[in-house]
Amino acid sequence: DGGITQSPxxxxxxxxxxxxxxxxQNLNHDAMYWYRQDPxxxxxxxxxxxxxxxxxxxxxxxxYSVSREKKESFPLTVTSAQKxxxxxxxxxxxxxxxxYEQYFGPGTRLTVT
Amino acid sequence: xxxxxQIPQYQHVQEGEDFTTYCNSSTTLSNxxxxxxxxxxxxxxxxxxxxxxxVKKQKRLTFQFGEAKKNSSLHITATQTTDVGxxxxxxxxxxxxxQGTELSVKP
Numbered sequence: 001d002g003g004i005t006q007s008p009x010x011x012x013x014x015x016x017x018x019x020x021x022x023x024x025q026n027l028n029h030d031a032m033y034w035y036r037q038d039p040x041x042x043x044x045x046x047x048x049x050x051x052x053x054x055x056x057x058x059x060x061x062x063x064y065s066v067s068r069e070k071k072e073s074f075p076l077t078v079t080s081a082q083k084x085x086x087x088x089x090x091x092x093x094x095x096x097x098x099x100y101e102q103y104f105g106p107g108t109r110l111t112v113t
Numbered sequence: 114x115x116x117x118x119q120i121p122q123y124q125h126v127q128e129g130e131d132f133t134t135y136c137n138s139s140t141t142l143s144n145x146x147x148x149x150x151x152x153x154x155x156x157x158x159x160x161x162x163x164x165x166x167x168v169k170k171q172k173r174l175t176f177q178f179g180e181a182k183k184n185s186s187l188h189i190t191a192t193q194t195t196d197v198g199x200x201x202x203x204x205x206x207x208x209x210x211x212q213g214t215e216l217s218v219k220p
Contacts, residue, residue, distance in 0.1 A: 035210075040122070042201060042212040043156070090155055098206035099144060101158040 003027070006091050006105035013085075013112050021076045021108045023091035031097045032074035036060060037088040037107075046089075049074055050097045078110065085112045115140050117204045119211030127219050132189040134214035136202035143206050145178055145185040150213070151198040159187075192218050 004025040013019045025032065031050050035043040045058030049068040063082025068074050074093075078085045088109050092102040118137045126132050136145065144163045148156040160169055162178035162185065169176045173196075175188045185204070189196055199213040 040215070042119075043210040045210075092156075098208075101146060101161060102148075102156075102203075102208065104155040104157070107155050 004091060004093055004103050004105040006089075006108050008108060009106065011108055011110045013110070015112055016080045017112075018077055018079050019085075019110065019112075021078065021089055021091075021110070023074045023076065023105060024072055025074075025093045025103070025105075026072060027093055027103060028071070029093035029095055029103070030071070031094045031100075032068065033092040033094075033102065034058075034064070034066065034074070034076045035090045035092065037090060043090065046076065048097070078112075085110060115205060115207075115209050117142075117202060117209045117211040119202055119214055121214055122212060123215045123217075125217045125219065126192050128194060129191050132192050132196070132216055134187050134200050134202075134216075136185040136187075136204065136211050138183045138204050138209075140205075141182045142185075142204040143182075144204070145182075146203045146208065147176060147185075147187055148201045148203065149198050150201065154198075156201060189216075192216070194218050194220055 007022045033048045034046040044060050046064050047066040049055035055068050065077045090107045091105040094100040094102045116139050146161045147159040150156045166180045167178040173190045177186045197218050199215045201213045202211045
């Protein structure tokens with residue numbers, strides 16, 4: 001089955017710790033994205049990548065980092081510098097950056113206490 | 114920067130009533146996409162509109178793209194409990210998402 005997976009579904013961390021969220025796709029898509037969703041709010045873009053070994057900051061990149069070493073994988077690290085890390089994180093992919101539908105993973109709900 | 118505004122934020126309807134959500138952009142959009150997110154789920158693509166004045170239908174759902182390509186709407190006829198969720202519009206080549214409209218349906 002083709003699709004996009006995220007793990008884990010729920011993640012709990014203590015304040016001050018870095019945490020890495022996994023995102024893998026087997027759709028052969030070039031573009032991948034990370035969004036943050038807070039209750040009652042839309043999707044805010046954290047980072048995106050149009051091609052392997054290249055990525056760009058989105059609207060709320062501060063306190064986050066990413067890598068794109070493989071086409072299939074786009075992990076997101078939430079660093080201790082992120083002031084309000086508790087949120088629902090969604091990874092998505094699309095054939096290309098512009099004009100194509102995005103396929104979303106099931107999301108990771110991160111709770112930092 | 115480009116913004117996409119969506120209204121209303123919440124809509125509560127009785128089953129069988131109609132529902133409409135509106136999406137407005139500050140600039141002309143090359144396209145508009147609509148997504149649905151069920152409670153506890155992830156957004157799922159519904160449709161993409163590209164042409165000025167375009168209207169597309171999916172069963173009880175009707176999607177419109179304005180003549181000026183700055184606004185769009187999603188209309189659901191005779192809502193059902195299965196329509197519950199948050200509907201997002203997303204516009205432009207770089208896909209700017211609106212804040213979403215959360216629909217609840219009372220049986």
